[in-house]
Amino acid sequence: MAETDYRITRRAVLEGGAATCLFLASGLPVGAQNAGVVMTAGPANAPISRIPMTFRINATEHALELDPRTTLLDALRNHLGLTGSKKGCDHGQCGACTVLVNGRRINSCLSLAAQHEGDEITTVEGLADGDRLHPVQAAFVAQDGFQCGYCTPGQICSAVGMLEEVRAGWPSHASADVASGPGALTEAEIRERMSGNICRCAAYPNIVAAIRDAAEEV
Amino acid sequence: MQPFTYQRANNVKEAAAAVAANREARFISGGTNLLDLMKLEIERPTHLLDISRLPLDSIEETPEGGLRVGAQVRNSDLAADPRVRSRYPVLSQALLAGASGQIRNKASTAGNLLQRTRCFYFYDRNMPCNKREPGTGCAALEGFNRIHAVLGASEACIAVHPSDMAVAMAALNAEVETTLPDGTIRTMPIGDLHRLPGATPHVETALGHGEMITAVILPPAPPGRQLYRKVRDRASYAFALVSVATVIEKSGDRIRSARIAIGGVAPKPWRPLEAEYVLAGAAAADSAFTEAAESALAGAVGRGGNDFKIPLAKRTLRQTLAAAVEGA
The missing domain is CATH 3.10.20.30 (Beta-grasp domain)
Known part of the structure; x- marks a missing residue:
């Protein structure tokens, strides 16, 4: 271990x-939120x-x-x-x-x-290779794709997975035709594909810009 | 979360028998709905049997020319499959209109069908709910009910089924294959899987305890144009207020046949057969779409907050039919 x-x-x-x-x-x-970690929500003495x-x-x-x-x-x-x-x-x-x-x-x-x-x-x-940031991480830094940073690790991991899905030719709800797959990675495509990641600071414009940059990089 | 024991299933038959033998046992696969409900102690299984790694994750051609979708195929894989995208585009569209990229990567085909309602009162353990605790009453009837059912509901429950995928499968006349605890295999039309609430809204499907969905069978792709449209409060990652899946075949200026399934309005994907009869043989024109929409929603009952769903469903149906006919 x-x-x-x-x-x-x-x-x-x-x-x-x-x-x-x-x-x-x-x-x-x-x-209830901590259940399964420190506290247990089950019967008090349940093994x-x-x-x-x-x-x-x-x-x-x-x-x-x-x-x-x-x-x-x-x-x-x-x-x-x-x-x-x-x-x-x-x-x-x-x-x-x-x-x-x-x-x-x-x-x-x-x-x-x-x-x-x-x-x-x-x-x-x-994600990083030693001190060298992953291209998506570097793009978030370059484009200031965050404010408080709390959602950022999730945004970055999600973007890495999402760019792989695009590369595999997966369509999205924003794609004009599911049969032909994704076209250009437009802002609408990025926003749709990243809709499972909420940013409470609403840094969305910079997050989208970072992902656009990273898409060219990766 | 209540304590439970966890085990990984070895094969379908043993898994079905093991769950059938324990009233408090449940299958788990993607877990995206079950774990959510377990954290809130709405679901309280004492044993989880993990079926996610059973070899039910392939999509195969059937001898009839359709597709057999394994129960453990992930929603994202089903949506991205080239055969599904070209032959059953309505299914890809519906899947991609549902949930988020992360959830589609985990959620299974069978789990999507068996997911439970997102009714606010089903989720709120401080409120009465006949589905969660039979006999306690339905807080939605007089409550905040803008997301609730206008068709197929009862005085005991007005919750809707939340799936997009199931709506497309209903329009495609899919069949659900299951294995019973004694090893028998049976298939049923997808329209028979979900039950209307009546006086027993806690009984949601035709499946017995321990009966496992092993596949969804898509018949050969129907002729004509397929289309899925979804109306929701947010542009993405929100459940349908109303959705429509349709398959329309044209012959000259007339509609040869039309299939319609409506989501977000009923406790199950709603097939308004009377509207399909209206369209069969009719001129492909607005008057036919309007008549079909009126007919589909003729029996609709609003409960206050959801009254808007009745005209919204009619408009969405008319608009989807018109758009589908355009490309048919």
Whole structure:
């Protein structure tokens, strides 16, 4: 099992604070949001069975024993210290938790860790090549594709997966004709294909510009 | 989330028998709807049987010239399949109009069919809901009900089925193949899969506990033009207020045949057969589209907030028929 680094930075504390505000605003009981991680929402004394599982995350093997309720997102953030993937809504509506599984973008909050045994998972931490940013990351920096940054890891992972889908010739709802596949990657195409990622700061114009730049680059 | 045990299924027959033997067990595949509901403790299974890796993820030609879509084919793969895009474009269009890229990458074909309503009151455990807790009443009847059903509903429940994919499949006369816990295989028209609520809105499908959907069979592509149109509150990533899937075949200036399925208005994809009869043999003109639309919504009942869906559905139907005929 790989070493887990739990250093707490000022940035992490700020992000934690932002997350707490988001949860309170959702109107859900705090215990329910944390269920499956620290607190359990089941009967008070119910034994928690743990199941062993292994994944390959950012090209490193990890072996964990987890409560079956643990989502992939909670496994990444709470058990492996990979806090790049963010917990926004925890219901698949905001896209902040987007990661790549076997190259495809998914909402890691709507997936059980146990379902990903043996999968190849890439989080935002695994995109760069050493100090060299992934072209999508570099484009977000160059185009200022964010304000607060909370949705950014999800936006970037989603964009990486989305550009792969375009390359594979997948049409979208914005494509004129599904049979002929995607045409040019227009603003309408980018906005439609990225609609699963919400930006509360509304940095959308710069996000779209970054993805357009990255599309030429990748 | 309530505690549960997790297991990966080895094969279809064993999986169906295992779930059938445990009232509290459920199949899980993409999990995009089930986990959402489990986090809210609306679904409380004590055992999950993961069927996502069963070898049901291929799309194969049938001897009749149609396609057999495995139950575990992901929504994104189904939408992107070149055979589906060229022969069943209405299905690709409907899939791409639903959910987000991330969710389509996880959601399975069978899971899409079996997803549950997004009725606000079904999701709100502080409110009565006959679907969630039979006998407690329906808060939507007198509540905020602009997303609710105008056709096929009952005094017990006015929730709509949220799928886009199922609406296109209904227009394509798809069949659903299942395996029963004893290993028997049966098929049913997709129109028989979902039940109307009547007095038992918690009974949503014709499937028994443990019965597993293994495939959706698309008959050979029907002649004519296919089209899916969706009207919603946001331009993307929102459920339909009204959607229309149609297949129209023309002969000269007349309509030879038309099939219509309407989404967002009923507890299941709604096939207004009477409107299809109106169109068969009619001149391809606005008067026929209007008559068909009036006929399709003749039995519609508004509950206040959703009254607008009745004229909206008529307009969407007329507009979709006209657009389809143009290219037919």
